[in-house]
Amino acid sequence: MSLLSDIHNGVHDGELDNILAAVHERKKWRGLAIIYSANVGDAVRISDNVKPKYLAGARGTVISIMRDKIRVDVGYTGGRFSGVITVPPSLIEKA
Numbered sequence: 001m002s003l004l005s006d007i008h009n010g011v012h013d014g015e016l017d018n019i020l021a022a023v024h025e026r027k028k029w030r031g032l033a034i035i036y037s038a039n040v041g042d043a044v045r046i047s048d049n050v051k052p053k054y055l056a057g058a059r060g061t062v063i064s065i066m067r068d069k070i071r072v073d074v075g076y077t078g079g080r081f082s083g084v085i086t087v088p089p090s091l092i093e094k095a
Contacts, residue, residue, distance in 0.1 A: 031090045042062045
């Protein structure tokens with residue numbers, strides 16, 4: 001069985017708080033790694049986890065990198081959030 005199946009079936013119920021803390025910590029470090037590896041001018045893709053959903057898969061260019069966010073020019077997306085958007089690093093992937 002996989003870890004996800006075990007969690008779903010209650011095998012790790014006593015460890016859920018520790019698992020959740022580990023997941024949050026991992027997401028934080030992954031975001032920092034993306035910020036440190038991103039460069040202005042990089043081509044990126046907005047991940048499928050974004051809301052609003054019409055931004056999912058949008059491609060753009062990094063225009064600035066802040067302490068904990070990245071500004072991306074996605075051009076016109078046909079929605080309220082077009083042009084330059086500011087996203088957390090967890091929502092971008094290198095294109």
